[in-house]
Structures are given as C-alpha cells and as structure tokens.
Amino acid sequence: MVGCIDLVPWTARWAEAFEVAALEIRHTLTVPVLIEHIGSTAVGGLDAKPMIDVLVGVSAPTDLCSVEAALRARSYKSAESQHLDQAIFLQKAGDLPTNLHLTTIGSVPWQDLIGFRDRLIASSDTRTRYAALKRRLARSSGGDLDRYTAEKSAFVSETLRPHR
Numbered sequence: 667m668v669g670c671i672d673l674v675p676w677t678a679r680w681a682e683a684f685e686v687a688a689l690e691i692r693h694t695l696t697v698p699v700l701i702e703h704i705g706s707t708a709v710g711g712l713d714a715k716p717m718i719d720v721l722v723g724v725s726a727p728t729d730l731c732s733v734e735a736a737l738r739a740r741s742y743k744s745a746e747s748q749h750l751d752q753a754i755f756l757q758k759a760g761d762l763p764t765n766l767h768l769t770t771i772g773s774v775p776w777q778d779l780i781g782f783r784d785r786l787i788a789s790s791d792t793r794t795r796y797a798a799l800k801r802r803l804a805r806s807s808g809g810d811l812d813r814y815t816a817e818k819s820a821f822v823s824e825t826l827r828p829h830r
Contacts (some may be wrong), residue, residue: 671804673713680707683762694740697729704779709786717763723771
C-alpha cells in the first residue's frame with residue numbers, strides 16, 4: 667500500500683482514544699477478553715503514525731470467529747482479508763483509525779506485541795534507536811506502508827530475541 671507515512675509527535679490523546687476504543691469493544695463482545703494498547707501510540711514520547719493499535723485477546727481459539735463477527739458488525743473491516751498466523755487483523759476508520767489485532771491470550775503474536783511495547787517503554791536506548799529507524803524508513807520507503815512495516819521487522823525481532 668503506497669501513500670504518505672506521516673509520523674507525528676506522541677500525544678496523550680492517543681491513550682484517551684485507546685480507552686474509548688477498548689470500552690466500545692468490551693460493550694460489543696459477549697465473551698471475556700483482555701484488551702491492550704500496543705504499537706508506538708502506546709509508548710509515551712515516541713513519534714507514531716496517528717492510528718491506535720489495539721490487541722484483543724480471547725481465552726479460547728474457538729472464540730475468535732464469534733469475536734471477529736461481532737467486531738465486523740461494529741464497522742471493523744479486514745485489511746485485504748488479512749488473517750495472519752495465529753491472529754486476525756482488522757481496521758476501523760475514523761478521526762484516529764484503529765488497527766485491531768485479535769488473537770488468543772498467550773499466543774506468539776500476543777507475547778510479541780506486548781513484549782515489544784514493554785521493551786520500548788522500559789529502555790530509552792531501544793526507544794531512541796526505534797524512533798530513528800522509523801524516521802529513516804518513513805523518508806526512504808517512498809510512502810510504501812508494507813515496505814515501511816517489513817523493514818522494521820528485523821529491529822522488532824532483534825529486540826524480542828533475548829526475551830524468547
């Protein structure tokens with residue numbers, strides 16, 4: 667997907683937007699879930715694309731389909747029918763778009779998404795290096811979001827490696 671990759675300074679508005687999204691999700695679903703704010707908007711002081719990343723975890727894999735259906739009824743849509751390994755990725759348009767990652771609690775995607783966020787929060791060095799990489803890739807990727815995301819994956823893997 668080609669467009670403009672716009673990184674903007676962190677704002678507390680993102681935490682507020684996450685809380686609104688989480689509340690809507692909780693009111694939509696009939697099964698218990700855990701909901702986490704992930705991605706760069708969850709890391710104070712880190713520039714990010716202005717969209718909220720939400721991680722929704724279910725206890726049982728058998729709940730994934732019913733939760734996905736309920737979320738679709740609330741305007742969440744597939745990103746090019748993107749069903750990732752062990753996770754479902756949905757998006758919702760809005761003033762601050764929402765990227766929603768749906769997976770089973772404790773799965774590899776659950777652990778990796780929370781683990782990466784937590785390492786960015788805990789380490790100013792890791793956060794600084796990641797911010798520099800994001801700025802460089804935003805300039806060099808030609809607006810190709812898929813390329814921008816793919817080129818960050820080595821850094822993410824490197825950051826998670828000592829903790830696996």
